[in-house]
Amino acid sequence: MKEITKITPTDYEIMDEIKSRWSPRAFDDVPLSVSEVKQLLEAGRWASSSFNQQPWRIIYGIKGDPVFDRILSCLVEFNQDWAKNAQALLLTAYKNTNNEGEHYRHAMHDLGLFMGNVVIQANHKGIGAHQMGGLDPVKAHSEFGFTSEFDVATAVALGRYGGDPDTLPKDLRADELEEKRTRFKVDQFAFNGNFENKIED
Ligand SMILES: Cc1cc2nc3c(=O)[nH]c(=O)nc-3n(C[C@H](O)[C@H](O)[C@H](O)COP(=O)(O)O)c2cc1C
Numbered sequence: 001m002k003e004i005t006k007i008t009p010t011d012y013e014i015m016d017e018i019k020s021r022w023s024p025r026a027f028d029d030v031p032l033s034v035s036e037v038k039q040l041l042e043a044g045r046w047a048s049s050s051f052n053q054q055p056w057r058i059i060y061g062i063k064g065d066p067v068f069d070r071i072l073s074c075l076v077e078f079n080q081d082w083a084k085n086a087q088a089l090l091l092t093a094y095k096n097t098n099n100e101g102e103h104y105r106h107a108m109h110d111l112g113l114f115m116g117n118v119v120i121q122a123n124h125k126g127i128g129a130h131q132m133g134g135l136d137p138v139k140a141h142s143e144f145g146f147t148s149e150f151d152v153a154t155a156v157a158l159g160r161y162g163g164d165p166d167t168l169p170k171d172l173r174a175d176e177l178e179e180k181r182t183r184f185k186v187d188q189f190a191f192n193g194n195f196e197n198k199i200e201d
Contacts, residue, residue, distance in 0.1 A: 001164045008181050017124050024128035025082040025176055026167050027159025032087040032127070034062060037158065040129075043121030049110035055095040056114040059144050063087050074140040075155055079132045082168060086130075086157035091140055093152045111153055122158065130157040 008019045037060050049055060061067030063086065071089040072080055083089065094111040098104040119129040137152040146152065165176040188198040 001166065002177060004161075004165065004177060005179055006181055007179050011186065017120050021119060021123040022128070022181065023130040024159070024161055024163060025130060025157075025172055026163030026165050027086050027128065027157070028162040030087070030160055031063060032158060032160070036125070036127070037062065037088050037090075039125070040118045040122050040127070040158070043117040044114040047110070047113040047117045049113065050104070050106040051099065053095070053098060053104065053107075053110070055104055055107040056111045057093045057095065057146075057150060059091040059093075061089045070143055071140075071155055074135045074143060075132060076134040076136070079134045079155070079157075082172060083130070083132065083155070083157040085159070085163070085167065087159035088157075090156040090158065091135075091144065091152065092154045092156065093141075093146055093150045095149055096151050097149045107151075108153060115154075115156070118156075126160055127158055128161045132156065 004024075006020070006022050010019060041058060041060070044056065044058075045054075047056075059067065059071060061069070061071045068089050071091045072084055074091065075083055092111055092115065094104075094107040096104055096107055098107075115131065119131070122129045132155045133153075135152070135155050140146075140152040140155075141150070165173045168176055184199055
C-alpha cells in the first residue's frame with residue numbers, strides 16, 4: 001500500500017495540527033467508537049457562536065448502525081461511492097432562526113466554527129474528516145425529522161488516516177495520492193485597505 005504524504009507550503013509558520021490536516025477518502029478499517037465520535041463533537045461544543053446560540057445540530061451514525069446507512073442514503077452517488085467505507089458519518093444542520101425568531105444570519109458561520117474545532121480535534125487524534133456538500137438536503141431534512149427552523153448543511157465522513165488508496169476509483173486515487181496541497185496566498189484575500197479583486201473565477 002502506498003504511503004500518503006502531503007506537502008503544505010506555508011508562508012508563515014502555523015500549528016502542526018492545522019498544517020497536517022487533510023481530507024481523506026480512504027479510511028483505515030479500525031472502527032470508531034461512539035465515545036471517539038462524541039469526543040470530536042465535544043470539541044465542536046466549545047466553539048464560539050453569535051450570542052452563544054449554538055445553532056449546530058448533528059446526527060451521527062457509526063458504521064454498522066442503521067443511522068450510518070440512512071445518512072449515506074442522503075449523499076450524492078459520487079460521495080456514496082467512497083464515503084460508504086468511512087467508520088462514522090455525521091449530518092450537520094443549523095437553526096436558521098435566532099433567539100428573537102428572526103433569520104439567524106450567522107448560523108452557518110457558527111456551524112463552520114463548530115466543524116473547524118471538530119476537524120482539528122479529529123486530526124489531533126489521527127482521525128481524518130472529509131466534509132461533503134454533495135447531499136440531498138431536502139431528503140436529509142425529512143429523513144431525520146428536522147422542522148422548518150432547521151436547515152441541513154453538510155455530511156462528514158470520519159475514519160482513521162491510513163486507508164488504502166487502491167480501494168478508490170482511479171481518479172479519486174490520484175487525488176488521494178497528490179502530494180502538494182494548494183491555497184490562495186494571504187495577500188490575495190486579505191487587504192490592509194480597500195478590497196481588491198485578486199482572485200479571478
Ligand atoms: C463545505 C464543504 C463541502 C465539501 N463537499 C465535498 C463533497 O461533496 N465531496 C468531496 O469529495 N469533497 C468535498 N469537500 C472537500 C473539499 O473538496 C476539500 O476540503 C478541499 O479540496 C481542500 O482539501 P483539504 O481539506 O484536504 O485541505 C467539501 C469541503 C467542505 C468544507
